[in-house]
Amino acid sequence: MKPIIQLLHFGYHQAMSCLFPVAIFGTLAITSVVQIPFIHRYDAILLILLGVQFFMYRSGLETGDEIKVICVFHFIGLALEIFKVRMGSWSYPEPAYTKLLGVPLYSGFMYASVASFMCQVWRRLRMDMTGWPGFMPSMLLGGAIYFNFFTHHVMPDFRWWLTALVFIVFRKTWIIYRVRTIAYRMPLTLAFLIVGFFIWLAENVATFLGAWKYPDQYQTWHIVSFGKISSWFLLVIISVIIVAQLKYVKARRAAKDSWFSSFI
Structure with a gap:
């Protein structure tokens, strides 16, 4: 009975962490x-999603720090979308006033929803990590992954080399998460794969609903290539790196303030 209760609590926190992605698909x-x-x-x-974000912040479902992270991801995603649409990777065929260089502004929220999930699940499951490789290796790898999304159009695609580097750099990194009073752990790379797979499933739903279209989906919709899972796997890594670094910076700042206050 206890494992079932643990699973229900875990599922509840996962579902609550997915509120913003669910709002997007709804x-x-x-x-x-x-x-x-x-x-x-x-x-x-765009107007509906702005309203959802405002509601989540005002209701306390998201904190001010989480909104800042979401905004960062919105701009990172929008920049990538503008470039990819310009290169013909996919398109947004419907008209809109809130389009920037052929990309509707709401598209950034789809990337922001990944950050929203990361922030929420981190807080709700009281997550921590062991064996984190440190600021410089993680940020350099995250930057290389992000820029490869741009440069592979004019240079060789280093996706699989970067994927190998991910397994090397994060080979000792484990996620610690807590459900009620029990702590669990899993390799961080496994978490990357799981989240990347579910984002790929969500991408299939999104293209089916006409959020955007790949060139081979203009005549009729069909399942998105399984190769896209590797892209989402790498994108999730960028999300985790940024969220983790911000969490560590905040934790160090809180520890420093606590140390300073003890001498006042």
């Missing part, structure tokens, strides 16, 4: 079948 689903009058679909999606 919005995509509703707007794909319900036409909102006097406004383009992409514009409506």
Whole structure:
């Protein structure tokens, strides 16, 4: 009975951490079948998602620090979207006033939703890590992964070399997470794979609902290539690196303030 209770608590916190991603897919689903009058679909999606973010912040479901991380990911994702659309990797065929260089502004929220999940699940499961490789190796690897999304259009694709580096750099890194009073752990690279797989599933739902289209989906929708899982695997790594570094900076700052206050 106890394992079932643990699983239910774990599932509850995972579900609560997915509130913003679920809001995105719910919005995509509703707007794909319900036409909102006097406004383009992409514009409506942006307004709805801004409202959701405001509600989550005001209700305490997200903290101010988490909103800052989400904003960072929104701009990182939007920059990548603009480049990828320009290179013809995919497109947003519907009209909108809130498009920037062919990319609707709501698209950044799809990347931000990954950051939202990371921040929420970190807080709800009281996560920590052991064997973190440190600031410089993790940030250099994260930067190389991000820029490879751009440079592979004009240079060789180093995706698989970077994937090998991930397993080397994070070979000693484990996630510690807590469900009620019991602590569990798993290799960080396994967590990357699991989250990347679920994002790939979400991508299939999103393209089916017309959030964007790959060139081979214009005539009829079909499943997104399994090769995309590797892209999401690498994107998740960027998310975890940034969130983890911000969490560590905040923890060190709190420890420093606590040490200083003890002498006042």
